Ligand SMILES: *[C@@H]1O[C@H](CO)[C@@H](O)[C@H](O)[C@H]1NC(C)=O
């Protein structure tokens with residue numbers, strides 16, 4: 001009785017550890033806008049970019065931009081829709097920001113150093129729970145600038 005409990009709990013631990021490793025090793029980086037990066041001045045269609053990637057929990061978005069012209073604000077869906085920039089959930093300004101996606105769902109980003117929304121880089125990304133089918137093979141820098 002006691003020994004069978006012991007076996008099953010160590011098997012459980014082993015499974016948990018294996019899953020954790022699989023999850024870690026399947027994280028990928030995605031540069032927002034691909035080679036265009038994050039910019040308001042090139043009319044990049046970020047909806048198209050977002051449609052072409054399959055983001056999963058644990059993946060990292062990288063925003064690469066000129067931080068004299070752009071920044072990265074994360075907004076709630078409501079504030080994104082209504083262009084309310086007064087109270088963003090996060091602000092990044094380094095010009096090369098890596099943001100780890102910690103949960104499934106939609107995330108909303110806009111560039112707006114001047115408080116305006118018209119003509120600005122903006123994107124709505126959907127993050128899916130981890131699944132084997134779409135698993136990502138690369139594992140890169142494990143220390144992103146932030147997590148959401
Ligand atoms: C951007 O791409 C999306 C998806 O391909 C498309 O539906 C939309 O019309 C495009 N927007 C513009 C402004 O071209």
Ligand SMILES: *[C@@H]1O[C@H](CO)[C@@H](O)[C@H](O)[C@H]1NC(C)=O
Nearest residue numbers: 079082083084085086087088
């Ligand atoms: C913008 O959001 C803040 C809270 O984050 C709220 O207090 C304010 O009323 C909103 N502004 C508008 C114009 O809705």
Ligand SMILES: *[C@@H]1O[C@H](CO)[C@@H](O)[C@H](O)[C@H]1NC(C)=O
Nearest residue numbers: 062064095096097098141144
């Ligand atoms: C952004 O930072 C990462 C390291 O966090 C680095 O590998 C990458 O080359 C940088 N990209 C640019 C365009 O500076």
